[in-house]
Amino acid sequence: MLARLGSAVLVVWVVTTVVFFALRASGDPLEAILGGPGSQAGEEAVARARETYGLDAPLLWQYALLLGRTATLQLGDSYARRQPVMELIGAQLPSTLLLASLALVLAWVLALTGALIARTARGRIGRSVAALVRGAEVVATVMPQFWLGAVLILVFAANLGILPATSSGADPAGLILPVITLAVPIAGFLAQIMRDSLADADAAPFAVTARSRGASESRVLLRHTLRHASLPALALSGWAYGSLLSGAVVVETLFARPGLGRLLIDGAMQRDVPLVIGAVVVVALVYVVVMVLVDALELVVDPRLRTRRSAVATPADVAVGS
Template identity: 60%
Template sequence: MNLVRFIAGRVLGALFVLWAVATLIFFAIRLVPGDPAEAILGGPGSQASQEALDLVRRQYGLDQPLLVQYLDQLGRLARGDLGTSYSLKQSVSSVLAAQVPPTLLLASLSLVAAWILAVGVAWWSAGSGRVARAVSSGLEVVASAVPHFLLGSVLIVVFATGLGLLPPVSTGTPIGLVLPVVTLAVPVAGFLGQVTRDSLLDAAAAPFALTATARGEGPSGLFWRHLLRHAALPGLALSGWAFGSLLSGAIVVESLFARPGLGRTLLDAVTLRDIPLVTGVALVSALAYVVVVALGDLAEKAVDPRGASA
């Protein structure tokens, strides 16, 4: 019954989030100056006639009151119809089917890399004294504050232009993923590292850690068998936020490294006032965020020693 309530709550929460995102996008994009009918016909440079503009408005329902347009869009979305992209003249579903996998792969690898970096720094600082903790704290603050475009540019200059070790743009191969993944992962690793390190220090002072040490547990065994399970809990709770941050950062990173994906698609769609495509990208991103938050909650319950002992 607990699992059923958990699933039902997540489904209802996901539906509310999707409705809120669709509503926000619908009204926000109509505040952008310009005529959607003009955007459909190629923008102001197309010099479309008034007759063509009127025809497009009737065809897409843009001549209807705003409330009617809004309800019509909600009805289509409820049926799973994301519409047709104004700029690409393709169904939004087909565009997303091509662009979602590269972005999800990039975000997922970046989240894994961020956790590896965060845990690695926490492990190093835990057994290396006060100086190491101060250094790791400084590195985490710098990492969490550095902008993606600046970090990515530095990595390109150093590892692509200077050393020639890695390609500066996406090549469709695993080696082409290295710089984009590191660019996305480092700022998130800074946040996760700060939270994990603070929790690690609290766990190290707890009675169970002192008991394990008294029983002869070494520093490495104490960290991996006992402390990490406690220290990782706050970070796991933040994994949903971290994944959302990675999806938003993908807009910059995919453009910087000329990589296909939702980020570049969303940027182009907003520029061209492509309302169906903007809505589709936003809904897919929101759904991915909801799913990752739910998985993070499940992982937290599985890792939590208190839950396991119960």
């Protein structure tokens, strides 16, 4: 837990530093404070705004103050929206988390389906189907999300008219295309890992022993090989969730869906430093929390990990044993 806490602090510091200096290098955030491009603010108003928001201080001092506010999650008000940053993020975060979570579930379903098809393929037709599934996995892995989303909109919204092209966040039907757009590339990646792991597990001694004792293939799959094969994909699910959160920026913009991704894009376009940094920090913290949950889930799925960790003796254990 201490290691995870240290990594969380490091991640937050890195993303805060990169975002702060990148936004400041792109232009003066005073433009967002004064109402955007073309504002007719006088010199007195500009000077007052600089003093109010601390923009008249040296850049490194502004950076130090920002680190202090970030450490306490007191990021102040958005430059452009004049609302507390944490309130804006809190209103949009559930929508993005729902989108990413549903996409991860769908990615797992597709990956597991593809791995099982490849495992059970028999005969010429079965091998042909398995080859098509493997090809689909490769194509899905390299498929750009913005292109896939555009194709889905063109086919199912513009031509067939059976699904909406935009997602308001409240209509379940509006979630279908964004979820598929996010899930397909991740599903292709997880399916390849799952398929290879399942093939290794089928040839492992414990699976061969179970078959020699008369266990059916379905029993071997459900009780032995599937759990073993899911571990590598499960270990990468934390990374996959982080990738889905970053992909939500593109998908939410493409489908005009409210969420943290669109909020982040708007803040970056307006050079709204507190809003962008707040959104990125929250995403980084969510990623760290998901990684901790994945670690805990791995311990549940594979009891050997618990035994391995408990078998590590501390100096006190060695002293008592001797």
